[in-house]
Amino acid sequence: MKKLFLCGLAFAAVLLCNCAGEIQNAPQSNENQVVKAIMARRSIRKYKDTPVEHEKLETIAKCGINAPSGMNKQPWEIRVVENQELINQVNDVYKKLNAEAVAKDPSFKNMFRNAPNIICVAGEQNSGLDLGLLGENMMLAAQSLGLGTCCLGGPVHFLTNTEEARFFIEKLGFSEGYSLMYILAVGYPDESPDAKPRDEAKVKFIN
Numbered sequence: 228m229k230k231l232f233l234c235g236l237a238f239a240a241v242l243l244c245n246c247a248g249e250i251q252n253a254p255q256s257n258e259n260q261v262v263k264a265i266m267a268r269r270s271i272r273k274y275k276d277t278p279v280e281h282e283k284l285e286t287i288a289k290c291g292i293n294a295p296s297g298m299n300k301q302p303w304e305i306r307v308v309e310n311q312e313l314i315n316q317v318n319d320v321y322k323k324l325n326a327e328a329v330a331k332d333p334s335f336k337n338m339f340r341n342a343p344n345i346i347c348v349a350g351e352q353n354s355g356l357d358l359g360l361l362g363e364n365m366m367l368a369a370q371s372l373g374l375g376t377c378c379l380g381g382p383v384h385f386l387t388n389t390e391e392a393r394f395f396i397e398k399l400g401f402s403e404g405y406s407l408m409y410i411l412a413v414g415y416p417d418e419s420p421d422a423k424p425r426d427e428a429k430v431k432f433i434n
């Protein structure tokens with residue numbers, strides 16, 4: 228009987244703690260998990276070599292395509308690159324053609340800000356807004372899974388304008404009418420940079 232009572236008491240205490248947690252968390256934005264993830268995200272440019280687990284990449288991609296898009300057109304295609312050999316091959320081309328820049332960077336591992344995995348995002352014409360929403364969803368999902376990301380526009384010009392890198396774009400196999408717009412570097416962070424400053428004056432409340 229005493230045991231049963233103690234069990235009941237413990238159950239009630241757990242329930243109370245959970246409810247109290249929910250009530251406490253609701254109005255306080257600094258305790259909210261989504262807000263926390265947004266505020267903690269940084270562009271990461273140093274990664275551990277460990278590739279990201281397939282399940283986590285699946286979750287990130289799924290969160291990406293659940294972003295809103297104008298008239299639900301979903302004008303995107305994404306390619307999650309897990310093939311390390313493909314990344315190494317295209318990186319070899321980059322290193323060959325950018326030997327000087329690579330030599331100057333002692334932390335250089337690869338052209339994708341040293342990430343072990345990348346997600347290549349292509350879009351139809353004028354799909355920039357939708358693609359941005361897709362990307363932020365993926366970055367925040369990655370953040371909440373303990374991963375770091377960096378949105379990369381830089382490599383797009385190289386990849387789409389270098390004859391020797393054409394094999395890479397071909398391997399991604401985007402549909403007709405879709406162009407590579409950005410690449411998301413993904414991996415386990417090997418640095419913890421400070422937040423970049425934000426201009427609070429850009430926000431005005433109109434009462």
Ligand SMILES: Cc1cc2nc3c(=O)[nH]c(=O)nc-3n(C[C@H](O)[C@H](O)[C@H](O)COP(=O)(O)O)c2cc1C
Nearest residue numbers: 268269270271272340377378379380381382409423
């Ligand atoms: C469209 C876009 C393109 C970017 N391209 C690059 C890039 O080529 N290389 C890079 O290191 N960072 C790139 N970044 C990351 C930005 O430099 C970074 O988001 C910005 O400095 C703010 O820092 P934070 O992400 O840590 O808050 C890009 C970001 C965006 C949104």
